[in-house]
Structures are given as structure tokens and as C-alpha cells.
Amino acid sequence: MAARVLLQQRALAPLATLALGGFALTPSMAYAEAPVDIKRKPIYDDVELPASNASPPSLPKFVTSEPVEEDHKPRGPTPTDRLAEQIGKARLFLYKYVVLAEDKVNETVDSAFHLEQSFTNTVASLAPPRESGEQLLPGAIYVLVASMAGSIMSRNRNILLRATFPLALGIGAGWVVLPITMRNVSDLAWKYEQKFPVVAESHLKARDGLQQGVQFARVHSALGARYVDEKVTEAREVIEGWVKQGK
DSSP, rough: OOOHHHHHHHHHHHHHHHHHHHHHHSSSOOOOOSSOOOOOOOOOOOOOOOOOTOOOOOOOOOOOOOOOOOOOOOOOOOOHHHHHHHHHHHHHHHHHHHHHHOOOOOOOHHHHHHHHHHHHHHHHSSSSSSGOOOOOOHHHHHHHHHHHHHHHTTSSOOOOHHHHHHHHHHHHHHHHHHHHHHHHHHHHHHHHHHHHHHOOOOOOHHHHHHHHHHHHHHHHHHHHHHHHHHHHHHHHHHHHHHHHHHO
């Protein structure tokens, strides 16, 4: 069976070869036809000139269209813009507090300067004028010695007397030795006392009472001196009368 199939294949091979060779050797022709409707222009024809009354060619009309407005949506701030805004706020904040601190420092310096100037003027106003002839150095030493003497005199007394007697003796010595300076000190003390009405009123009452007491003492001393003079005069007259009677 297998041998039969092989014999059939060998018989068909020469037939296929002959068929292919016949197709290859058979001549074939291809005919091409030109298009009928094409008109060729002769190269020797005259050139046709345009007529003189021909209208000029019309230019093409361009239709202008209005620009279409595009819808621009509002653009929000970018991160850079927000950062710049925050930096600006921080700078303004720092500048504000720096200016406030500078103003406070200037106010403190001005107040210290005014305080120093006021203290200097106050101390200078307490000094007596040159034409008065009053000298502070020996007078202040006398006042200090008087205060120490009052402290020594009241050392065996009660505490109230030991506290007030040296002060009173020193103030009295100051009014005797340095009257102009003590007057200036008194005026300055009165100026500060006026800021406290209660203290000022108490001072006025005490001064009025002291002045009345001094005036009362002067009047009584004058009356006592007059009474003594009268008694002495009467006694002298009596003695003189006795002397005259004895003669």
C-alpha cells in the first residue's frame, strides 16, 4: 500500500513541472489606451491679450470677525503670594513692637533726664544767694553739733523725747545760723505738702497754733515785765519815802 502511494507521487511530479513551464513560455501582450477627452494646446498659437475695458479683478473680501471674549475665571492666590503676604504681616508685626519698645526706652530716658534735672535745680534752689553772705559749711556743722548736743541731753529720757529733742534743737539752730537756707527748705517742704491736702491742713493748724502760742507768750511776757516794773517802781518809791522820813 505504501509503495503504491509513492509511485503515484512520482508520476504526478513530471506533470506539474510541464504545466509550470507551459505557463512561463506562453507569450502575453498588454495594450494601453490613452484618454480620449484630453485636449492638447499647440505651442504655435498666438497669446490672447486681455481686453482693455475689462474690469479689474475684485479683491477677495475678508470677513472681520469680532474677537471672541474668553471667559477668564478669577485666579486664586498662589502659595508664593500667600507666603509673601504672611511675611509682610510678620514684618509689620515686628516693626510695630520694635517702635513701641523704642518709644518706651525714649520715655524712660526722658523721665530719668527730667528727674535728674529737677533734683539738680531743687538742690541749687536751696542754696542761699552769694550776696546774702550766708555760708553753708560752718552753719551745717553748727546744726549737726546742736543735734548731737540734744541727743546727749535727752539720752536718759523717754523714747519720745530722745527722738524729738535733737531734731527740734537742730531745726532751731538751723533757723538761727542758716535762716535763708531754712526758709528755702521750708518753702520746698510746703510745696510737697500741698500735694497732700490732709498733711497741708495739719501743718497749717500746727503752725497757727505755734504762732498763737508764741504771740500769747510774748504778750504775757510783756505783761509780766510791765507788772514787775510797776512793782519795782512802787517798792523803790516806798523805800525812798522811808528814807526821806528817816532823815
